[in-house]
Amino acid sequence: MEVCDRLTTLSTPGLAEADRWRKRVIAAIFSYRREMKHEATMDEVKAIACRAAGTKSFNRIPVDRLRSLYNAFKQRTKDLLTVDRITVDELGKQPGAMMYFVYTPETSDNHKQINA
Numbered sequence: 001m002e003v004c005d006r007l008t009t010l011s012t013p014g015l016a017e018a019d020r021w022r023k024r025v026i027a028a029i030f031s032y033r034r035e036m037k038h039e040a041t042m043d044e045v046k047a048i049a050c051r052a053a054g055t056k057s058f059n060r061i062p063v064d065r066l067r068s069l070y071n072a073f074k075q076r077t078k079d080l081l082t083v084d085r086i087t088v089d090e091l092g093k094q095p096g097a098m099m100y101f102v103y104t105p106e107t108s109d110n111h112k113q114i115n116a
Contacts, residue, residue, distance in 0.1 A: 014063075017063060018063050018066065021063055021066035021067060021070065022058070022059070022061075022066060024066070024070045025049050025061075025066050025069050025070045025073070026042070026045055026046070026049070028069070028070050028073035028074050028077070029045045029048050029049060029073050030045055031073070031074075031077050032073045032076055032077045032080075033045070035077050035080045035081065036080070046058040049061065049069060052069055052072070053065050053066075053069060
């Protein structure tokens with residue numbers, strides 16, 4: 001049954017486009033949550049998208065709204081990165097500011113600078 005649903009989705013251009021945008025929204029929300037240093041499950045990500053879109057079902061979000069959500073979460077992630085960079089740059093310019101790195105299992109791949 002899943003194979004039939006997948007073939008139907010791929011053979012219908014409108015459904016295929018909606019499927020692509022759903023995947024993009026999911027990836028954008030996961031990225032946003034990762035930058036916020038929060039773990040997220042697929043159910044939580046879909047719930048966030050539903051709340052943001054004002055719907056009860058993730059699959060019922062229209063393509064235009066999916067595009068809007070994707071761009072909003074990508075922009076929020078970009079803003080977080082910019083604020084982090086600016087904060088580290090400004091704090092690093094202060095005399096007597098000492099910087100050190102915190103290595104935790106959650107941040108081992110993207111090391112976080114902490115100022116003391």
